[in-house]
Amino acid sequence: MTLSQPTPVDLIPSVSKDPWWQNENIKAAGLFALSLGLFLLFWEIGARAGWFVKGVPTATETIKELWWWVTNPFYNNGPNDLGIGWNLLISLRRVAIGYILASLVAVPVGILIGMSPVAYKAFNPYVQLLKPVSPLAWLPLGLYLLRDSEKTGIFIIFISSIWPTLINTTFGVANVNQDYLDVANTLGSSRLRTIWKVIIPAALPNIVSGLRISMGIAWLVIVAAEMLLGTGLGYFIWNEWNNLSIANILVAIFIIGLVGLLLDNLFAALEKFVAFGRNS
Amino acid sequence: MRTAPVNSYLSADAPSDTAQLSIRNVSKVFPGKRGLINKISGKTSRDFVATQDINLEIEPNTFVSIIGPSGCGKSTLLNMIAGLSSISGGEILLNGQPITGPGPDRGMVFQNYALMPWMTVEENLRFAIETVQPKLSVKQRDRIIKEHIQLVGLVGAEKKHPHELSGGMRQRVGIARALVIDPQILLMDEPFGALDALTRGFLQDEVERIWEQKRKTVIMITHSIEEALLLSDRIVMMTRGPAARIDEILEVPFPRPRNRETIEQHPLYHELKAEMESHLYRETRAVEEARIRK
Numbered sequence: 001m002t003l004s005q006p007t008p009v010d011l012i013p014s015v016s017k018d019p020w021w022q023n024e025n026i027k028a029a030g031l032f033a034l035s036l037g038l039f040l041l042f043w044e045i046g047a048r049a050g051w052f053v054k055g056v057p058t059a060t061e062t063i064k065e066l067w068w069w070v071t072n073p074f075y076n077n078g079p080n081d082l083g084i085g086w087n088l089l090i091s092l093r094r095v096a097i098g099y100i101l102a103s104l105v106a107v108p109v110g111i112l113i114g115m116s117p118v119a120y121k122a123f124n125p126y127v128q129l130l131k132p133v134s135p136l137a138w139l140p141l142g143l144y145l146l147r148d149s150e151k152t153g154i155f156i157i158f159i160s161s162i163w164p165t166l167i168n169t170t171f172g173v174a175n176v177n178q179d180y181l182d183v184a185n186t187l188g189s190s191r192l193r194t195i196w197k198v199i200i201p202a203a204l205p206n207i208v209s210g211l212r213i214s215m216g217i218a219w220l221v222i223v224a225a226e227m228l229l230g231t232g233l234g235y236f237i238w239n240e241w242n243n244l245s246i247a248n249i250l251v252a253i254f255i256i257g258l259v260g261l262l263l264d265n266l267f268a269a270l271e272k273f274v275a276f277g278r279n280s
Numbered sequence: 281m282r283t284a285p286v287n288s289y290l291s292a293d294a295p296s297d298t299a300q301l302s303i304r305n306v307s308k309v310f311p312g313k314r315g316l317i318n319k320i321s322g323k324t325s326r327d328f329v330a331t332q333d334i335n336l337e338i339e340p341n342t343f344v345s346i347i348g349p350s351g352c353g354k355s356t357l358l359n360m361i362a363g364l365s366s367i368s369g370g371e372i373l374l375n376g377q378p379i380t381g382p383g384p385d386r387g388m389v390f391q392n393y394a395l396m397p398w399m400t401v402e403e404n405l406r407f408a409i410e411t412v413q414p415k416l417s418v419k420q421r422d423r424i425i426k427e428h429i430q431l432v433g434l435v436g437a438e439k440k441h442p443h444e445l446s447g448g449m450r451q452r453v454g455i456a457r458a459l460v461i462d463p464q465i466l467l468m469d470e471p472f473g474a475l476d477a478l479t480r481g482f483l484q485d486e487v488e489r490i491w492e493q494k495r496k497t498v499i500m501i502t503h504s505i506e507e508a509l510l511l512s513d514r515i516v517m518m519t520r521g522p523a524a525r526i527d528e529i530l531e532v533p534f535p536r537p538r539n540r541e542t543i544e545q546h547p548l549y550h551e552l553k554a555e556m557e558s559h560l561y562r563e564t565r566a567v568e569e570a571r572i573r574k
Contacts (some may be wrong), residue, residue, distance in 0.1 A: 180396060276442075
């Protein structure tokens, strides 16, 4: 909105009389920039003055490192000196395979379980028991069963990202608004048509939020799992720890956070797309 | 006590050969919890008789309203006609055939619209007609959909999703969806209950107009006396539950087409209205008293 033009909007005091710096978003952005600046300043001074333990890099060093890694993402000098872009792609590939497999199992199974109260009660104990298990607890089992670190990584992503999607899909399908089902019934809709045209779209907001939680978990888990597997972002951190390069560890943390944020936003947008005015 | 009924029958509506829909000795019992597990956990409950011995004959092309205090089983009765709720005793005949389940010969309008939020106005109608008449050509289907969107006055909103529409517009879609399958009977469960007073009046006029065009048999549940008088040929007044039954059936003789200004001039209007008011007042007071005594 332009402020110079005397439009009728000026007649509404609460809308037009606030100066631009009173805008909530601008205030928030200002506070964000200020706090970030103060933090970096504190870090820089602290690291130079030796307030922290020995070896903590300064903020400028870390930012320089970050810039170097971001501008040279794809180089390959063997498994222990791999560009961060390659490591990121390796991690994303593992997550994608494990996560897509998990979704392909969790969504159909969730739909089947959700439609039958008996199946729901019968299979709920498995889900409730396995859901709280730490994904890393599966690692030795995966290594023993699959005898392959790559497959084990995918297996762990699969087993840990299956539960939220399964639970949310089941919940969504079991709680489809009875009115929608009544509409389908009064029209004489076949069971298959009702599932396809009514139950699945009605449960879609729940399914997508399940997929979103699963994606978050998969991204959390891959880093931990890769520390023990070799290659990938998790291994990158482990390797830099062995090199005692704290700056590179910080760079990796930042990149992992950023990618996680992007993935989450992608699913948030998808959630909005399937909501149609429903708030899930 | 009955105070000078205008045109009333006892609860037993005499069986008729010409009736399109016959409700005969229909009752609905919701079974209580008396199983072994319930007995052990001490959570038993008795059977609940919602409606008892309902008799009603509905002739073709009549508009019938069912009115009664809250919780009298009006919706249960309508759901039994729709086939969504099982019948515990007696039978409901549609063209002489007993109703065993839901079917597209009965179109249903829901109180809270029950539109699919992920479908546009057009898609909601298309879902209905595709389900009922899958063999129809796309061209014919499109024509029927267009006709019904015009009928309810929603031209221009075809591509909108329900959350972009007002309550009144949503219920127009609900009515169009019920009519698009060309049912023999239209069932309406408090269709205007969720609307504000002005929208409500506007939509009642619209239903009156549409009814003049289509002349379908309609069974409507309502709480509103004025609504029932404006739209109906017959008004069925039910007693309070449990074991609700039909107390009285009023014939509404006003000439059609009606509008709310002219029907009030009719000599019988105020008599009918007073009759319904006293019935509803009596039943509602009894419901309230029973609630206090519990």
